[in-house]
Amino acid sequence: MITIFSTIIKSFSQNSYNTMIDHLPFHRLxxxxxQKGCxxxxxxxxxxxxxxxxxxxxKIxxxxxxxxxxxxxxxPSWIVPYSQILLKDIITVIQTYLKKLPFENIMINNLLIDESNIRYIIRQFNRHWRERLAVFKIPINHKFTTIMSFKKYNRQFMQIKSTSNILFNNTHIT
Ligand SMILES: [Zn+2]
Incomplete structure (x- = not known):
């Protein structure tokens, strides 16, 4: 898979996905x-x-x-492969957990995220990603965690399976 890095993360919809595809320079992928351009x-x-x-x-x-x-x-980089939960929500769960704050607001803001989803995210984070971030002192936020996870581990942050994933970054953020 190919992940397109996007800093515009306000709108998570088919429209923003389609716009992203429309602006994609295919010859550079x-x-x-x-092989490039194939x-x-x-x-x-x-x-x-x-x-x-x-x-x-x-529709992907x-x-x-x-x-x-x-x-x-x-x-798009607002998605974690194989997860139904948006990267920004996963990050909020992990930040809340690390700050030892209550999870109520997360569940109120997204009624499809329940306690078992939260427990699963925290378990996967501790098992697969906590140490990985610590080694390179990678901060947890959308921009740099994604870029650094690809740079150091060739996958999206919180991606568990080792399926090949290439980041295409058309922005000036590196
Ligand atoms: Zn090929």
């Missing part, structure tokens, strides 16, 4: 086979994301590589 639009698949208390259906674009035939899905 690299496939996990190492990826073309292939198909869409559906994913459900929990946005502001609603289960939102997002899949690209195919003309060189190796592999397909790659295109994810």
């Amino acid at each position: 690299s496939c996990s086979c190492g 990826l073309i639009k292939h198909a869409y698949y559906k994913r459900f994301i929990k946005i502001s208390g609603k289960l939102y259906e997002l 674009l899949r690209l195919i590589c003309k060189c190796c035939g592999k397909t790659e899905s295109v994810l």
Whole structure:
């Protein structure tokens, strides 16, 4: 998969996803086979994301590589692969946990996030990511945690499976 880094994270919707795709310089994208400029639009698949208390259906674009035939899905950086919970909500859960504050407001703000979701996020964070961040003193916020997680571990922050994920960063933030 390919993650498109975006600093515009106010709107989490199909529209903002489509706009992101429309502005994507396809010729600059690299496939996990190492080739650049070989990826073309292939198909869409559906994913459900929990946005502001609603289960939102997002159509995700899949690209195919003309060189190796592999397909790659295109994810925005506000998504964590295989998670229905937005990265910003995952980050809020972890920050709240680290500050030892109550989780009520998180559950009030997003009614689809319950105590078992929160326990799961904290368990995965402690098991897979706490140490990884500590080693490189990576702060927990949207911009730098994502960029540093890709730089040091070749995956999105809180991505658990080791599926190949390439960050495409078209911004000036590095
Ligand atoms: Zn390829």
